[in-house]
Amino acid sequence: MSRLRTEDDNPTEDTPLLQADVRVDGGGDGKGPVAITPLPKAQISILFVLMLVEPILSQSIYPFINQLVSELDIIHGDEKKVGYYAGLIESIFYLTEVVFVIQWSRLSDYIGRKPVLLIGMAGATTSMICFGLSKKFWQLVLSRCILGALNGNVGAMQSVVGELTDSTNMAQVFALMPVAWSVGATTAPLIGGQLAKPHDRWPNVFGNKFWIRYPYFLPCAVAAACAALACLIAALFMKETLKRKKSLHSSASSCEDPEEQASETTVPLLTLLKHPRVLLSVANYGALCLLDIAYRAVQPLFFATPRSLGGLGLPPSTIGLILGSFGIFNGILQALWFAPLVRRFGPKHVHMAGLGAFIPLWILFPVIGGLAHWQGGMTPLVWSMVMLQQVVSVVMDTAYGCVFMYITSSAPNRSSLGGTNGIGQLVAAFVRAVGPASATSLFAVSLEKNWLGNVAKRERSSFKRNRGRE
Structure with missing residues (x-):
């Protein structure tokens, strides 16, 4: 693979991040091994925590969504309609994400990756709390729309990976990303399946009328707590990876190469x-x-x-x-x-x-x-x-x-x-x-x-x- 370009390479706007001096499309080019750049382990670990939470937010509702829909008054006792409405709730997240994801990713090029990730996690926390408290179909749809509308996390995370790595260690990070995702995807069904209707399983602990009125709040609250914890960790310890553009009025700007300034333009x-x-x-x-x-x-x-x-x-x-x-x-x-x-x-x-x-x-x-x-x-x-x-x-x-x-x-x-x-x-x-x-x-x-x-x-x-x- 080729290395990421540096500022000394005099790139232009159309110059890709990977140089052509070493091919990106295959190995065995006859050149000796390249030294692998050490990964910033602390920042990568924080990123993996955020990645782990993503499938928990999107998939924790799957074990109980059909039962939840069947208990709503929207199907009027027709069980054949459950799949239709459950599928709509599951898909509305992605449909809303289609509308907003590129705006969030683009915004991260201007305000930074960290603010976008924090907004996404805060929005996810709010969405899951609202979902657990929803008693009407439109409330469920609105909750998932909030999650999709504020979720620009995946694009921002991939941008962070590109800024924390180079061509010698990028594959290591992308190799570990499925691990974080798999842990979250394995945990999500357990949260949704085991914690739904806690008053039936643990009546001595969850005997309050609140848990009877909102039987699916506990799994949603746990998922929201995971998002809130990830948001707190990122807020305290994550470093911004987007390099700020230099002021055009600074004294150093007059000494910069015009092509170098162009390379920093979005x-x-x-x-x-x-x-x-x-x-x-x-x-x-x-x-x-x-x-x-x-x-x-x-x-x-x-x-x-x-x-x-x-x-x-x-x-x-x-x-x-x-x-x-x-x-x-x-x-x-x-x-x-x-x-x-x-x-x-x-x-x-x-x-x-x-x-x-x-x-x-x-x-x-x-x-x-x-x-x-x-x-x-x-x-x-x-x-x-x-x-x-x-x-x-x-x-x-x-x-x-x-x-x-x-x-x-x-x-x-x-x-x-x-x-x-x-x-x-x-x-x-x-x-x-x-x-x-x-x-x-x-x-x-x-x-x-x-x-x-x-x-x-x-x-x-x-x-x-x-x-x-x-």
Whole structure:
């Protein structure tokens, strides 16, 4: 990989952060090893605390959201409407984020990364408290809108990574990011599932009428407390990473190189949108998010779908165990092997391998379903195929670290890191808002038309006939 440019390199507005003297798209260039710059561990640790809280805020409501919606007067006793309204509550966060994320990321280029992160965490704390106290559907929607509207954290965090690292140690940070995210994603369902309706589980402790009237306040309050604690830690100990522009009226300004002054100028948003490197990296990010969110949405549906329709017919507890084990497994392996892989093969080849992993991931769905039909249940062979799919998904997940590196290095200069990452998060938020509904709708159509069911029945009949002949 190449190194980040310094002020001595006389960059211009269109100069990427990564130089071309050492290729970014592959290893094995014949040059000797480059010394790895030590990471600022304290600042990186604070950043990981903020990252850990993100999935807790977005996913802690998932275990109880269907039950919460079913208790509202909006469905009028029709349980079939629960999925529709629950999906709307889950998606409204991403839809609101689409509108505001790029503004927050762009604002971080002017006022700094730290203020944006603090505002995001404070807004998240308020949102979760409001969600736990909501008794009407519109109140739930408004609470999630607040969370999405004030959430510019992910783009700002990636900008901080770009400013705290260089090309020798950037892969190490992006390797550890899935660990923080996996810890949060594993903790979130536990918070939402175990702490909902505490008056039923611990009546001696939570016997007050407040907990009966607001049965879902405790998990929301715990998530809010996590956000508040992260906000406090960042406020006290996090250092601003955005370098302030020098005053044009200072005596030193007359001695500065005009090209150096230009390199500190924030590139306009429209110019960023036309920048080839930015467009290419963001397009790759959008494609990756679309394929990934579609896979994540279909996977639990496939596990829960009856075997007669081509699924596995697994209970929720087993599905949760499979998904939870992936989070832990993925976090550990990413921490151990992502940085060495990038140093050995380069981010381009690792990214291509991650995208290529989607081919076996999707092919394994009908293969696993067919095996479950043929063997009449969850045999060791079927379980081995399920585990193989989990391993392949870990390979796929390496593409995220690579595409984050490309987005960070596509910024024309450091003053445009926030805007560049904001564009990426805008595309990601839009895809994550529409992707699950599109994927699950296609899955529902396939069940309605009985495509996989007919195929499975024909294959199973053929299998039985062949066995009979033998």
